[in-house]
Amino acid sequence: MKVSVFSTKPHDKEYLDRYNVGNNKHQLTYFDVSLNPATAGITADFDAVCVFVNDTVDAQMISNLCKNGIKLIVLRSAGFNNVDIAAATAKNIKVVRVPAYSPQAVAEHAVALILTLNRKTHKAYNRVRENNFSVEKLEGFNLYKKTVGVVGTGRIGAAFSTIMQGFGCNVIAYDVVESASLKEKGIVYKSFNDLIKEADIISLHCPLNTETKHLFNKDSFAMMKKSAMLINTSRGGLIDTTDVIEVLKNGQLGYLGIDVYEQEADLFFKDLSNTIIQDDVFERLMTFPNVLITPHQAFFTKEALTEIAITTLKNITDFENGLALENEIKLP
Ligand code: NAD
Numbered sequence: 001m002k003v004s005v006f007s008t009k010p011h012d013k014e015y016l017d018r019y020n021v022g023n024n025k026h027q028l029t030y031f032d033v034s035l036n037p038a039t040a041g042i043t044a045d046f047d048a049v050c051v052f053v054n055d056t057v058d059a060q061m062i063s064n065l066c067k068n069g070i071k072l073i074v075l076r077s078a079g080f081n082n083v084d085i086a087a088a089t090a091k092n093i094k095v096v097r098v099p100a101y102s103p104q105a106v107a108e109h110a111v112a113l114i115l116t117l118n119r120k121t122h123k124a125y126n127r128v129r130e131n132n133f134s135v136e137k138l139e140g141f142n143l144y145k146k147t148v149g150v151v152g153t154g155r156i157g158a159a160f161s162t163i164m165q166g167f168g169c170n171v172i173a174y175d176v177v178e179s180a181s182l183k184e185k186g187i188v189y190k191s192f193n194d195l196i197k198e199a200d201i202i203s204l205h206c207p208l209n210t211e212t213k214h215l216f217n218k219d220s221f222a223m224m225k226k227s228a229m230l231i232n233t234s235r236g237g238l239i240d241t242t243d244v245i246e247v248l249k250n251g252q253l254g255y256l257g258i259d260v261y262e263q264e265a266d267l268f269f270k271d272l273s274n275t276i277i278q279d280d281v282f283e284r285l286m287t288f289p290n291v292l293i294t295p296h297q298a299f300f301t302k303e304a305l306t307e308i309a310i311t312t313l314k315n316i317t318d319f320e321n322g323l324a325l326e327n328e329i330k331l332p
Pocket of ligand 1: 078079080099100103106151152153154155156158174175176177205206207208211212233234235259261295297298299300
């Protein structure tokens, strides 16, 4: 199939080309630009578009894709909040994704954020390189016996919960669907309000949708333990950024570790080191000593990239061959 691959980074091309071989080889054309109204015209010569997390595929875009003869939208991600599934369904365009390329990759990154924020290894690294061997202000806390609240116990939340149990944490969870296997492992489900009141560390692993947008806002922050840690490796829109800045300023929130940011599309995955950043909200976030931001890299492991490439290509092949699409996103 002729596939236009948007938001291509060198690793996308490297991994897709490595596995795009054999009888089912597809014609992949790589574009480093995102899929947006200015670039949508490119899709006219293709059968499918392959997109990533910050390509906005809303109803207007889907209408344009339909006019251009696109039959398939291929996500190289698990999350699909950036695609209007109802609009695609109405135009008979199939949408496929990579639902479980490596839950461990994301779960382990969430743990990395916790450990770095807590034990301040990023600060120690810089200090020691300048021959400053003082331990002042590097004090952390034991994870052992702390209460960790997991919001969303699907694939990533489950992997994360198990790791945190390994640290000797008391893991509590909130999900609209409770997992029997996690309950067997001793994880206790709570209401959302009870979870945020009890947890010392809260980690977000639910999708972004109309129910979860700004789940963390001034009201939820007010219920949290003073000085708790909030970790978000899911989607930026789960946290109201304006409200989180307020609780960081007044000390209500103790730590914030984020791999995702509400307005990340203008920043993340780009080298802007010689650019004046225009996003003042993001720049304010960066001023806090207790905030750690990574650029949507939680998925970025060799194992995950391999799985993303293999599943993406299989999704395209299955569509081309008229097979059942096991990774199709359907309307609920
Ligand atoms: P999943 O579908 O396996 O699990 C999501 C869980 O969230 C499910 O158990 C679901 O019941 C639950 N949920 C749905 N609505 C909820 C609500 N209103 N409140 C509480 N829980 C709710 O998904 P996953 O593979 O574990 O991925 C979770 C999210 O992680 C994705 O949606 C995506 O946004 C994000 N993600 C981020 C990265 C990254 O690199 N930072 C990579 C992959 C996925």
